[in-house]
Amino acid sequence: MSHGIWEFYDITAEGATERQDGHGIRPWIEFHDDGTATGSYGCATFRVNAELRSTKLALGEEVGTPPPTPSPRGPYTLCTSSADKPYVDQNEHSLKRFLRGPLTITRKPPEKPTVPGRPVRHDEIVLKNERGESATASPVMFDGFFTTRYRPKEFRPEDTVLGFDSADEDLYLDFHPGGVVTGKLGCNAFSAAAEFSGTSVYFHGPKLITHRTCPGPNSADEHRLLGILDAKRYEYKASESGMWVERGFYPDNALLSFEAVPRP
Template sequence: MALVAALSACGAKTGPDGVAEPDGESPARSRIAGTHWNVERLTLDDGTTTAPHGSAWIEFDGRGHAAGSFGCHRFRAGAEVNAAGDRVRVGDIEAYGSGESEQSEEAGQSEESGQSGDGKPECSRERLAFESYMKKIFRGDLRIIGGASQEMVLVALGNERKDRLQLQRGRSAPLLGTKWTVNSLIDGDTQVGPAELAPGVGEVSVVFEGDGTVHGFLGCNSFKAKAEVGEKSMKFSEAAVTTHNSCGQRADALEARLLRDFRKDALFSLGHDYLNVTTDAATPSQAGGFHAKAGSRRSGEEKEGERK
């Protein structure tokens, strides 16, 4: 979820939770404004619950506007947060672009890695389906449910039909040194979670280091490879497992699938707390790669332990 540039006004002060408070704004309003909120999931009044396959996020500037991503397409909207910080009125919405991290004048971020043959980013069916649900909820008068202090990082936006968007406070993660947890694999225009391919598999994770290497866990075994990282591209080579556990045929197939990606050239996009890596992007039907969410930064001791 590409980060829109600082939304606080010049001369803004910082509140007790570290969020900028524009002059004249109440503390309650500032807790929802000036913060990057990731959309973790949505719940419809019929009980349907779904999480985005891509990166959906929202930012309120506290001065009548919001910006974000529906999961694939970016948007701008009128969004007036009341002084009490418990209501927001969403006005006209302008959707644009096709790519969750498409560059904007404010963000200065790179375009999404997945691209079609004509150079335009692709949106999977799952992302478009999630967008349609999110657009139904993010409109009109919404109630802000829950706190937004540094300790309380979850809030929800709800309408009169009891539809809900659950939001989580996000923090920007750098590419290098971050443990990236792979939550979906790209297979053409669809995405599938590692656990769906290999039930019971361990958490798949990837770490890029500043020395031109990448390492992590493939669900059963650890691996390492070389990674030449450019502005928007990655060149992988010499991928190999570093442990030799046996976890069954499905886990072996998942690891083989991931290792193929780490032996190819790829495009990537880095957002607020997500990473997209796409191989064979010029041919969408054959695209591979993965989508990952940022985990924790690791200490020097953890780094040494992972290398062993």
């Protein structure tokens, strides 16, 4: 748990389970080498002292300035709705309360995804406090992310499933530290900005580096992916088996799924 970003799915207390993720809200935590952890309770961000061992975790008082909220925000989340503020406040209060005090860490077996197009959940952990309450967390990004190649497999705008016709060698994304993604979108090489913050990634400024004349299907793939990467913020999750980026909420969402392969 000492590396990467972890998101919280639920909290179980007194026999009842409360979902923590949904409608654009994905609470998360990231641990740093200076003994602190940053993250989000759902909408509000935080920075706290953190003592982490293999099977134990203790979060302390808030320190310094919390990380900024990613910008630009998505089109709608519960964070922007005054009508949903009581629901948001309750969820954040539950997570804050749960995280205070000593916690134990255990592993959880893999779980199949509930949304089509997303990879299987793996490496989930269960945190438990001294009151017998528990929370489930899963990594958002893994250690080998920046050495893995991601090939687009299908795009799901709402209930439509669209595949890609380009050959594997002409269709892939390589993410790099520092907020850059390069690769090919169907024919030509490209680069774009990819700014990661918590559970979100903001793509902008895609541009073609080469300008070859492409066959029709390749050109269609390229045009579609340039639009997907043009000044849009997505929720994301990446693993050794695949990656997805998503805008909106299932089933009225737009989800792009990738296959993970070794990078040459």
